[in-house]
Amino acid sequence: MRSTSRSRIVGGLALLASSALVLTGCASAPEAPSTSAAAGSAAAVDLLPCMVSDSGGFDDKSFNQLGFEGLTDAAKALGVEAKSAESKSDTDYAPNIDSLVSAGCDLIITVGFNLSAATVTAAKANPDINFAIVDDAADNDFDGKVDAPNIRPILFDTSQAAFLAGYASASYSKTGVIGTFGGQDFPTVTIFMDGFTQGAQYFNKQKGKNVKVLGWNPDKPKEGLFSGGFEANDKAKSVAQGLIDADADVILPVGGPIFQSAGAAIQDSGKDVALLGADADVYETFPTYDSLYLTSVLKGIKPAVEDVVKSAATGTFDTTPYIGDLKNDGVGIAPFHDFESKVDSGLQGELDTITKSIISGDITITSYLKS
Template structure:
């Protein structure tokens, strides 16, 4: 590749994610039209996680960011879906063999396979969504040609937790995940912190089922990222315990929660994760209180554009937060008339406090 790295080794050292959390900003979208020479031979590619590209969540958002950016650049992307964990490495290798210029892998489960492929193919650019590619846990990305795309969703989930506690009539809310990964539990932790903040501000005692910040290893997980009977039973168990707001975190498992709520015929609200599920999966539109949002689509598109047009691939981790609009919460939609009229103003004040640092939100990205 002729547009490449004069000194790739100089980019090898990436500061720890924790240190970068305060200084990384959203990658700027280029408004100029790239020259033909800038994108000659550029081929963006993507490998999904198990949820597939139609999961109405993070796989789909990454896919849309990649394909829309490719269309704007006038290039043809290649995408491949993973149906089992054993597909990850072969899928990545197949894209390398097809001379992909940039390979985006979607999800922390692909981290090890991404690092292996990146080290074996130093002239290929890689980006990974929802993982720091730090499998050695030394605070550095494990290959010099991988750009992590990360989101401090604890900040947005804090807002959602506060809103859920405000809405709850039962005084019980619940959150649970697909599997015990940091990019799953970051939602659950932020959600619990938001409930706790509501309790401290309002003198209430709304309980969080499924996750205890003091004992995160005892949290509830469905064991995967599929909408299946296990995910539905998990939701039903929390409904049976009296929770009237649910936050499932793990791709399409929220769909199983929607089915459980519908079958229960109880007044239970549902929260989405990653995307505004009111728009992406309207089947349960009347159940959605809000969604905890990641700017996956925009961030992925910006990384694709930068990889195509810049002379050197920027591997500095992108960390989305409330300040750079990389995370947020969706509107209340059909619940707008059901929530406390003062809630939105309170959330606006809390958001400003989180951004300024006067309201601390702990996460593995902000320690």
């Protein structure tokens, strides 16, 4: 499917292409969204930082959780209180933001492109409050500019890190088939799938192999494989099972907790299939399937959010879009953990060389976002 969100995010590319690459570092129900970050101590600065989650919630072991950890860590370091509002569905976005406006928040960070419209509306209505949004250009009118002068976009060129993961997956595969699927067809989802596919293709070119990638073809996006949402449910498990049945022995699910459904499908199958995480190092955040994790494609959401909060506290907050990439350590891949002895002994050296080539521009990756 094609979505208006895809058009909206792509519409922000002119803004992103012209923006300086500035390295910035990178819950509870609405009726009771407080999180005390400095119990028993006086506030060191005059700041109330706040956050609204996407529908995955702050315990998704991935995207939202990383953002929330960045908020709470920054609040603790500053000696201030943080407030949060957890969304259960898209109808919660605007009310949750409004609840934090009413609570007197000085900075409101929204997590995910689904909150873009509500964030822009609130920012325009409250010009004295700073806003930031993760994974969105805040350009709903498609003019190549941020829609309000008090919003900072936080974006990540995960195609670069996913390229490394795709190369590693192709190298590891014993069946010659690897697969990927997304929660929904949004650019910030398919950017992982773009990089993953192109990384496998690069492996084939370098090694004279023919590892197939199921679930995504950048040249035929309408044929992409999606579970239809960002929940760990039977649909996501069924999609993963389809890849397993098609002989894929490495799978990259992209969409918050849907990797948990893939892990369950792999365990139920009894087959030797490796699993990749997205956003967070799922080996650390969700060890239930730790024996399955080859690696994870990482976004530096936590440090990016932490830095935005601290910049608001010190009066250095600005709305220049942050774009995390390999050069500024805004994206990367996790260690191989339990697979360290299972991957090719020369793989890490090859990935180090590829990383340098991506940073230098010798290797180019096609995706909606180019840093």
